[in-house]
Amino acid sequence: MILTRYYLGMTNRDEISALLDRLTRLHAAGRRVGDLNEVQRAALDYLSRANRFSRAPSAVADYLAATRGTVSQTLRSLARKGLVAETASSEDRRVRRYDLTPEGVATLATTAPAARPGLTDAETQDIAEALRNLVRSEIAANGGRSFGLCRTCRHHVSTAEGSHCALLKLALLPEEADQICHEHRAAA
Amino acid sequence: MILTRYYLGMTNRDEISALLDRLTRLHAAGRRVGDLNEVQRAALDYLSRANRFSRAPSAVADYLAATRGTVSQTLRSLARKGLVAETASSEDRRVRRYDLTPEGVATLATTAPAARPGLTDAETQDIAEALRNLVRSEIAANGGRSFGLCRTCRHHVSTAEGSHCALLKLALLPEEADQICHEHRAAA
DNA sequence: TCTTGATAGTATCGAGTCGATATTATTGCA
């Protein structure tokens, strides 16, 4: 397979940036489905995979590298469309949580990502790993949060009854260990 | 190096989409430099690497998966800022070409992509290849154009005096063989 | 307890992008 390089005189760093410039545009275009734009779709997808501590506007803002003001509007737009519902937090009265409604779940299901033609399983595997590396480096460069799975966090503790979070000092529901957490820190 | 997967139950395809959702946002945030937004910056970068046949609004629109209307405004915005200048095509009076001004070149140079910390040379190489694959598959899925380098095109012909394009039936300047072409089709 | 500072979220601003649609030139083909 011949792989066309974009610019022969480019460093790998510059080429990655140039490729990302285009790739992010191509990806974004494919993510505008129905009456959702790219950001709304990404926020909805995030909310569907985040645990109950991580569905607040500020967590979405951190995850999507957006300001709180913008995310506030995005979530309001999703709520207007009936795809998410706002819930007040019981512990901290400043915090609001946005959960998917059944309509939100259905919307997500009917707009699943398209298959990627022309890629072997091995290539797909390599691409996933490369993207994980790239996200990790992007986060390191900008001081963002990792937002990994609860199960892979240094604060996750498995017990006989189930598991709990040593940071929040809370018992976890079985499914929560496989959800994204705002407070995630990679195990040492 | 432990690589946190986003969702253990996810297929690679879904994981790639989820990773791209976030990576797109992180990359875009890093590309908003000075008074340029992500799209303006990407368009400016494209124009700096495209050959003279590929600097028209419609080519930029194809490259960035945007509509002509949007690109028209983007280029107008860049022109207002003095970073590009409009030139009428001599062959086809419908076509306009946008070339970088010296200010545009300087802006591009002073906003070069940041280094990617925490990545080895080997990882960087792998990532570049994975992204090339991903772009290729995205194009295949949506019927877009490849936009490769002139030199790697099936219409590129090397001669004793230099090179020429068999599609446009034109002699090429020496530097044009290493620029991006709108009409690019990968060599067979 | 009172104050102070940090945090969570919203409201608002102008600039710009988005898709969609319509319109004007211009080209090329029948």
Added chain:
DNA sequence: TGCAATAATATCGACTCGATACTATCAAGA
């Protein structure tokens, strides 16, 4: 000559963007 295709722009409402200002709430220290 006529007609369809192409290139580009103009305009519309919805939305994102960063920036700024604002309110509400929490937490920690005097």
